[in-house]
Amino acid sequence: MLKLMGALISLFLIIIIFLRIPQENVGLASFATKSNILGSPSSATRFLNILTGIGILAYFTIAIQINLLN
Incomplete structure (x- = not known):
């Protein structure tokens, strides 16, 4: 159960980091x-x-x- 939650939080953090791409990047910034x-x-x-x-x-x-636990 903990490994599944860890994997989900990892994916969540990756998505958040992609949303935080600097403003000079035209692609995602213009979309946002x-x-x-x-x-x-x-x-x-x-x-x-x-x-x-x-x-x-x-x-x-x-x-x-x-x-x-290990």
Whole structure:
């Protein structure tokens, strides 16, 4: 169960990192501004920062638990 959750959090973090591609990259940045998926740029940045931090903490917690069980 922990390995499955660890894999899901890993995929989640990869997706978040792709959403955080720098603004000069025209492809994803233009998509995000045209579709307005994440709202305004400042609130989207803050939201992604919080989400990334929570995901990293959850990943480390699960990784430590998996290592202690082995």
